[in-house]
Amino acid sequence: MNALRYLARRAVSTIPMLVLVGLITFLLIHITPGDPAAVVAGENASLEAIEEARRRLGLDQPFVVQFWHWLVRVLHGDLGTSFTSGKPVTELIFDRMPITLSLTTGATLIGLLIAVPLGVFAATKRGSWLDRITILGTSMGIAAPEFFIGLLLVLVIALQWGLLPATGYIPFSEDPVEWALRLILPSITLGLGVAAELARQVRGAMIDVLSRDYIQTARAKGLSTASIIVKHGLKNAAIPVVTVLGLQIRRLLGGTVIVEQIFAMNGVGSLAVRAVFLRDLPVLLGVALTTAIVVLLVNLIVDMSYSYFDPKVRSA
Amino acid sequence: MSTTTVNAAPAVSLPPTSTFIQRFCRNPTAVISALILLAIVLIAIFAPYLAPHDPAKSSLRAILKPPSAMYWLGSDDLGRDVASRLMYASRLSLVASVQAVVIALALGMPLGLIAGYVGGWVDTVISRCNDALMSFPALILAVVIVGLLGPSLTNAMTAIGLVYAPRIMRVVRGSTLSVREEVYVRAARATGCSDLRIITRHVLPNVTGPLVVQATVLMGQALLAEAGLSFLGLGTQPPQASWGAMLGTAFPYMAQSPVPTIAAGLIISITVLCFNLIGDGIRDSVGRMRRAGD
Numbered sequence: 001m002n003a004l005r006y007l008a009r010r011a012v013s014t015i016p017m018l019v020l021v022g023l024i025t026f027l028l029i030h031i032t033p034g035d036p037a038a039v040v041a042g043e044n045a046s047l048e049a050i051e052e053a054r055r056r057l058g059l060d061q062p063f064v065v066q067f068w069h070w071l072v073r074v075l076h077g078d079l080g081t082s083f084t085s086g087k088p089v090t091e092l093i094f095d096r097m098p099i100t101l102s103l104t105t106g107a108t109l110i111g112l113l114i115a116v117p118l119g120v121f122a123a124t125k126r127g128s129w130l131d132r133i134t135i136l137g138t139s140m141g142i143a144a145p146e147f148f149i150g151l152l153l154v155l156v157i158a159l160q161w162g163l164l165p166a167t168g169y170i171p172f173s174e175d176p177v178e179w180a181l182r183l184i185l186p187s188i189t190l191g192l193g194v195a196a197e198l199a200r201q202v203r204g205a206m207i208d209v210l211s212r213d214y215i216q217t218a219r220a221k222g223l224s225t226a227s228i229i230v231k232h233g234l235k236n237a238a239i240p241v242v243t244v245l246g247l248q249i250r251r252l253l254g255g256t257v258i259v260e261q262i263f264a265m266n267g268v269g270s271l272a273v274r275a276v277f278l279r280d281l282p283v284l285l286g287v288a289l290t291t292a293i294v295v296l297l298v299n300l301i302v303d304m305s306y307s308y309f310d311p312k313v314r315s316a
Numbered sequence: 317m318s319t320t321t322v323n324a325a326p327a328v329s330l331p332p333t334s335t336f337i338q339r340f341c342r343n344p345t346a347v348i349s350a351l352i353l354l355a356i357v358l359i360a361i362f363a364p365y366l367a368p369h370d371p372a373k374s375s376l377r378a379i380l381k382p383p384s385a386m387y388w389l390g391s392d393d394l395g396r397d398v399a400s401r402l403m404y405a406s407r408l409s410l411v412a413s414v415q416a417v418v419i420a421l422a423l424g425m426p427l428g429l430i431a432g433y434v435g436g437w438v439d440t441v442i443s444r445c446n447d448a449l450m451s452f453p454a455l456i457l458a459v460v461i462v463g464l465l466g467p468s469l470t471n472a473m474t475a476i477g478l479v480y481a482p483r484i485m486r487v488v489r490g491s492t493l494s495v496r497e498e499v500y501v502r503a504a505r506a507t508g509c510s511d512l513r514i515i516t517r518h519v520l521p522n523v524t525g526p527l528v529v530q531a532t533v534l535m536g537q538a539l540l541a542e543a544g545l546s547f548l549g550l551g552t553q554p555p556q557a558s559w560g561a562m563l564g565t566a567f568p569y570m571a572q573s574p575v576p577t578i579a580a581g582l583i584i585s586i587t588v589l590c591f592n593l594i595g596d597g598i599r600d601s602v603g604r605m606r607r608a609g610d
Contacts, residue, residue: 020448032464143589145540145560147547148581151567159571254455258544262567272456273548276463284463292451299451 003307014300018293022074025289026067032281079289080282082275089286092271097290099169099267102179103259104252106187108245111194118195119202120229126207134199141196147258150189154262157185167264186263190255194248201244205237212236238309246302253291339601346597349590356587360406369397371404372555380573390575392566398576401557402583408558409539409587412473412551416538417531419477424484425527429515431485432492443489446482454479455544462550469542469558472551476541480534487530491523525602529595536591543584559584 037054038045045053054060061069079089122134158166164185170178209215210233218228257269268287275283341347359366368388375395383390388399431442449457461475495501495518504514543560545551552561559580566576 016444017448017451020444021451024445024448024452028460028464031461139592140585140589143536143592144585145543145581145588147544147563148585151563151570151577151581155570155574155577250451250453252453254453257455257459258547261548269456272459272463273550276459276467276550279463281464284460288452288457288460291453291456292448295451295453 006307007304010303011300014296017296019071021292021296022071022289023067025285025292026070028285028288029281074289079286082283083280084278084283089282092283093268093286093290096266096268096271098171099265100253100256100260100269102172102183103186103190103256103265103267104249106183107190107194107252107255108248110187110191111198111248112245114191114195115198115202116234119199120206120233122199122203123206123210124225124229131203134203138196138200141192144193145258146189146193146255147262149192150186150259150262153185153189167262169263169265169267182263186259186265189262190252190259193255194245194252197248197251198241198244201241202237205240206233209233209236235309239306242302242305242309246299249298250295253294336601340597343597343600345593346600349593349597352586353590353594356406356583356590357410359403360410363400363403363407367397367400367403369400371396371401371557373397380569382573383575389579390573392562392576393569398562398566398579401562402559402579405557405559405562405580406583408469408552408556409542409560409584412469412542412558413535413538415470415473416476416480416542417534419474420480420484420534420538421527421531423478423481424486425488427481428485428488429492429519429523432489433496433511433515433519435493435496439489442485446485450482450486452479455541458541458545459548459550462545467550467553469546469552469556472542472545473538476538476545479541480537483534484527484530487526488523491526492519495519495522525598529599529602532591532595532598536588536595539584539591540588 035050037059038050041050041053059066077090079093081087082089082092085092118134122131125131154166157163165178165182166185168182170182172179206229215228215232218232223231253269256267257273259265260267260269261273268291272284272287274280275287373396375391377395379391379395380393381387381391381395387397389402390398392398392401427442427446431439431446457479458472458475461478462472465471465474498518501514501518504518509517539559542551542558543563546558546560547564547567549564552558554561554565557565563577563580563584566573566580570577
């Protein structure tokens with residue numbers, strides 16, 4: 001019962017954040033230099049067209065009224081129409097979301113696959129050469145730009161060795177094998193930074209957990225090292241690690257902007273980049289709002305997962 | 317920050333009080349990073365004297381040449397010397413990062429001080445807005461802001477400054493909150509000090525340490541963000557070149573001539589790594605100062 005109440009309270013607390021995120025997006029329209037109505041009406045628009053745009057946007061009304069109308073439309077899934085393609089922004093974003101989500105999910109998997117074993121080994125063999133290499137490698141992984149790692153991977157694995165396709169995206173429904181193959185390099189590119197950050201967290205959290213009394217008890221009971229690490233270590237180390245993983249979703253979504261460009265994938269990130277060059281404002285604002293909502297929802301899920309990992313949260 | 321007062325506290329087991337600089341120098345990683353960064357800054361300043369070629373001069377006979385005694389890091393698609401261009405580009409990259417961090421400080425510091433010092437609903441409003449702003453993926457928000465303002469290096473750095481201001485705000489607010497209830501702050505208030513005096517004389521000095529750490533790390537982050545935006549063509553505009561822009565122009569020719577891409581990527585990674593390690597070094601040195609001073 002307590003758990004349910006906790007989850008409900010946490011879910012409700014996301015609503016004001018969603019409104020604030022909407023308000024910031026709405027305010028962004030107003031940082032455009034000049035008259036937003038003129039910008040929205042497009043280049044070389046007539047005076048009537050600009051006035052029409054002003055009325056359509058409700059810019060002639062008080063700010064609060066403007067925001068309310070905008071919010072109501074957004075809640076109905078209406079993010080406006082793209083200037084350049086004439087399609088609804090919602091449709092454009094939802095068409096591309098699967099690409100971006102495949103990429104971020106792939107990157108998260110790569111991050112976990114590298115970080116968890118590396119962090120655990122480094123923590124159990126603290127001070128060894130493997131530990132030192134892990135620390136050095138993670139520092140470099142955090143400092144290196146995603147696009148640099150991506151470029152090197154394309155250069156060596158795709159161009160020199162010809163092991164994997166260099167660029168492009170094939171939908172899962174068309175060819176699942178090609179879909180997976182083409183996702184490997186971009187996912188590694190995006191995932192290495194996450195792996196570096198996570199490996200540090202896993203190492204730190206494991207060192208902390210392994211020094212606890214209950215680990216000594218488990219050892220004294222005669223449990224094997226492997227089962228101590230998996231049953232007692234990893235589950236208790238999971239909370240700080242999941243927290244960091246949740247924070248990484250922002251970095252991942254931001255990184256897709258560049259990684260999609262390198263690997264010629266038509267995701268949400270490259271939609272935003274193209275919209276900058278085409279001065280397609282509704283698309284830009286739509287992408288900002290949608291990605292922020294994804295981040296908020298992921299953080300909500302992360303917080304909710306605490307109650308699985310830590311019973312104390314449930315009773316709190 | 318370089319001087320530490322010796323308190324009459326029972327500090328028998330504590331190490332002898334040392335200055336911040338002394339403690340920083342005992343950290344070899346941080347010192348080496350600082351030296352490498354210093355070298356990069358010096359190269360940027362003295363680029364006109366150090367660069368072997370004119371960075372803008374193109375030669376049709378030297379298109380995409382491999383590294384040689386003439387062209388240390390090869391030449392680019394327009395026959396320009398990559399090494400010379402990298403030296404000049406370091407100016408733009410470093411100055412641009414400073415610009416972004418200054419904007420982030422100018423926005424984040426006052427808001428953090430106000431939120432932490434005043435507290436109450438003011439703090440709630442500022443902090444919630446801060447959280448909301450931090451929900452946007454940094455690079456996407458920067459791309460959107462650049463899109464709204466129009467692509468240029470100044471707009472890119474303004475965008476990055478805006479995007480990173482919440483991080484500064486959060487750090488300053490946290491430190492301010494922890495200082496606000498200290499006895500000496502309450503004593504200052506009781507003796508009738510104005511809020512402004514309390515903030516500048518008592519709160520700010522305590523905020524400086526974490527703030528410097530955060531600003532150092534942000535320098536690296538801003539450099540990465542600038543490189544990313546310029547790589548996408550949203551930051552530095554030709555004929556000017558920053559490291560990120562050079563990476564972007566070298567990328568399409570990577571199969572024929574990989575050295576320029578690798579060189580630009582490496583110099584970005586090394587510089588960011590230096591900023592991160594110096595940040596770690598400062599954090600550790602400031603931390604010990606606090607413990608010794610308590």
